[in-house]
Amino acid sequence: MNILKFFTAGSVDDGKSTLIGRLLYDTDSILADQLEALQSSNRKNDDGTIDLAILTDGLRAEREQGITIDVAYKYFQTEKRKFIIADTPGHIQYTRNMVTGASTANLAIILIDARNSVVEQTIRHSYIVSLLGIKHVVVCINKMDMVDYSETVYNSIIEKYKVLAQQLKLEDVTYIPVSALKGDNVVQNSGNMEWYEGESLLHFLEQVDTDHLDRSQLARMPVQWVVRPQTDELHDYRGYAGRVLSGTFNLNDKVNVLPSGASSTIEKIEFFDEELDAAHAGESVIIHLKDDVDISRGDTIVNAAALPQESKLIEADLCWMDARALDTSIMYNIQHNSKVTKCKISEILHKVDINTLEKHAADEFKLNDIGRVIVKTADALAFDLYDDNRANGSAILVDSRTNLTVGALMFRAAVE
Amino acid sequence: MSTYNFDYLDELEAEAIHILREVAGQFEKPALLFSGGKDSITLVRLAEKAFRPGKFPFPLVHIDTGHNFEETITYRDKMVERIGEKLIIGSVQESIDQGKVVEQTGKNASRNALQTVTLLDTIAKHQFDACIGGARRDEEKARAKERIFSVRDEFGQWDPKRQRPELWNIYNGKIHKGENIRVFPISNWTELDVWNYIRREKIELPSIYFSHERDVITRNGQLMAASPFLNMDDEDVVFRKQVRFRTVGDMSCTAAVESEATLIDDIIAEISASKISERGARLDDKVSEAAMEDRKKGGYF
Numbered sequence: 265m266n267i268l269k270f271f272t273a274g275s276v277d278d279g280k281s282t283l284i285g286r287l288l289y290d291t292d293s294i295l296a297d298q299l300e301a302l303q304s305s306n307r308k309n310d311d312g313t314i315d316l317a318i319l320t321d322g323l324r325a326e327r328e329q330g331i332t333i334d335v336a337y338k339y340f341q342t343e344k345r346k347f348i349i350a351d352t353p354g355h356i357q358y359t360r361n362m363v364t365g366a367s368t369a370n371l372a373i374i375l376i377d378a379r380n381s382v383v384e385q386t387i388r389h390s391y392i393v394s395l396l397g398i399k400h401v402v403v404c405i406n407k408m409d410m411v412d413y414s415e416t417v418y419n420s421i422i423e424k425y426k427v428l429a430q431q432l433k434l435e436d437v438t439y440i441p442v443s444a445l446k447g448d449n450v451v452q453n454s455g456n457m458e459w460y461e462g463e464s465l466l467h468f469l470e471q472v473d474t475d476h477l478d479r480s481q482l483a484r485m486p487v488q489w490v491v492r493p494q495t496d497e498l499h500d501y502r503g504y505a506g507r508v509l510s511g512t513f514n515l516n517d518k519v520n521v522l523p524s525g526a527s528s529t530i531e532k533i534e535f536f537d538e539e540l541d542a543a544h545a546g547e548s549v550i551i552h553l554k555d556d557v558d559i560s561r562g563d564t565i566v567n568a569a570a571l572p573q574e575s576k577l578i579e580a581d582l583c584w585m586d587a588r589a590l591d592t593s594i595m596y597n598i599q600h601n602s603k604v605t606k607c608k609i610s611e612i613l614h615k616v617d618i619n620t621l622e623k624h625a626a627d628e629f630k631l632n633d634i635g636r637v638i639v640k641t642a643d644a645l646a647f648d649l650y651d652d653n654r655a656n657g658s659a660i661l662v663d664s665r666t667n668l669t670v671g672a673l674m675f676r677a678a679v680e
Numbered sequence: 681m682s683t684y685n686f687d688y689l690d691e692l693e694a695e696a697i698h699i700l701r702e703v704a705g706q707f708e709k710p711a712l713l714f715s716g717g718k719d720s721i722t723l724v725r726l727a728e729k730a731f732r733p734g735k736f737p738f739p740l741v742h743i744d745t746g747h748n749f750e751e752t753i754t755y756r757d758k759m760v761e762r763i764g765e766k767l768i769i770g771s772v773q774e775s776i777d778q779g780k781v782v783e784q785t786g787k788n789a790s791r792n793a794l795q796t797v798t799l800l801d802t803i804a805k806h807q808f809d810a811c812i813g814g815a816r817r818d819e820e821k822a823r824a825k826e827r828i829f830s831v832r833d834e835f836g837q838w839d840p841k842r843q844r845p846e847l848w849n850i851y852n853g854k855i856h857k858g859e860n861i862r863v864f865p866i867s868n869w870t871e872l873d874v875w876n877y878i879r880r881e882k883i884e885l886p887s888i889y890f891s892h893e894r895d896v897i898t899r900n901g902q903l904m905a906a907s908p909f910l911n912m913d914d915e916d917v918v919f920r921k922q923v924r925f926r927t928v929g930d931m932s933c934t935a936a937v938e939s940e941a942t943l944i945d946d947i948i949a950e951i952s953a954s955k956i957s958e959r960g961a962r963l964d965d966k967v968s969e970a971a972m973e974d975r976k977k978g979g980y981f
Contacts, residue, residue, distance in 0.1 A: 267688045334843065336824045337817045339870050346688045348868055360845055367847040488701040491734040498733055505730070507698040507849075536729045546686055548697035548730070561705045585845050599850055602705060658848045667854040669844040 271369035283444035290451035293340035359632035366396040394432040483511030483567035486601035503550035509655040518568040522646035575678035586670035590629035600659040606642040650674040696865035706853035710810040716752035717928035719814030739766035770802030834858040902935035
């Protein structure tokens, strides 16, 4: 059994919370006392059935206003898989929450109201999915019960979405007609849409390829911590602890340590009381090198045959996440894995209107703005392009005045 | 070991280890809050995997309500001896003696709420800048929205509206003086995940997690262990029952469940079929729909 992390963006009206509630409810993931709290709540559907959307509305303000203002994580599992849902609000004022929720997901569910077809927010949500490089997209055409389960309506929406998908270079898109409210094609295949030959949403989620094994050559491990017991029997022990971001390290592999550029060979890979022949993407291990090189937190061990880029000037997409606008005259801290250094946003290349996908020149960046910038860093970063390697192609900006995380960066190119 | 079989427990484990090492790397004076419950016991195991053969870069901190299950304290002391790490105890009794908090009265009196003051005092006294805890997002809906690195102000308060965005696997631990961060490495685990992990790792637990016979009373529809810490009167009828506990908290607010489960396999089967969630056995969450959110805002774990 493995884990699928998926992301859903939607507005209250799309029935997104109802869809998630339905997935939880129909997989028996709601426990008796939670159900009791749900039933005793005075929010009900028009027909008196319980409002499943309440399950995902966590904070008091959200319950009062009936909206989702933050990212909520929900968990359920079937016999085949453990699922982690990042549930985010879909309104434009919560773009940063969507970006946050999307950043860790392997799959995105885009909800379309069958009555409204592809609308502004569909474009917005799909743009974020493409920006954050989520590999799999499932377009759920919801509220099919409101359009008499019409195949014609469904097909016309698909045709429209395909144009958008092509424009955004979304390659792996699956379409499913559902009614979250009635349960059609969410967990069980629907008897109301005989014309639909595909799987139900849950069946699809259970078998979609999660691609945990990263076969790329881009072996990278940022050093988080140096283990030095300094006891009598482990006097010379020096292990570099970290989580492999991508690729695979094997014993005797030639590696470089960045930024120093020192080269060495992997002598030993440890995981607690085991010695391993290899460390793969996702694994937290301790690596020992043959040579005595100076390594500390913030350094990255990389495959010597497939080096990352190194630059102090990087072109990146930026999503601004703070109420205080970007100030191009001040320094921010940039955190790239375990490395932190100073930086400036030296140039704003363009901003994107995420409702229309139009790019335009801009000299300011405010909350929820997304666009292309040039980042100038104090120390060079050893990075990959986001599209090649999400884990080593992303960073956050921290405002040293407030310590808040104010920006999300996706690296697109090193500037020559 | 050349095969690559990275299942869900491996992934959760690797993520938690990564988070623990980030704490070690980013903070001057972290601490691991240890309650003696299965979640914090799991954290200790994960810390061993993150830092051995080195020492933990933090002490364990136990906020002792004085109303403990004896089995928990026995377990705690034995475990601390085995792992050879430092234990700091913050005592609620001391806070009461110092007049910092007032013991509740009445039938439902509990020391659960008083823990918050002792915890904040202990943090201030030792100047901890990060406190690692075993809370999980599946426990309660307010927790479902909490970050893995969660900032607390000088007063220990959590502000759900001012949470930092937390992207990819990058954790921003920057804080101002006086603030601290609560860190939840097993945020993404469910109760069942924790049990499956305990089974896989063969981790020993306090005996109260397993079925045993005990004197209990019924309080607000739930079974409570009869103890000197519970305000009992003539209406309370004490009887023997085969029970176990699903969480380990203060004796005055942790309810037992009827259970025959004597082995981990039994417990996992029981939870898989169970229709009451874990926090359902905690009286402290029942006060209002927003009970947990309110307590978290006030500095509770």
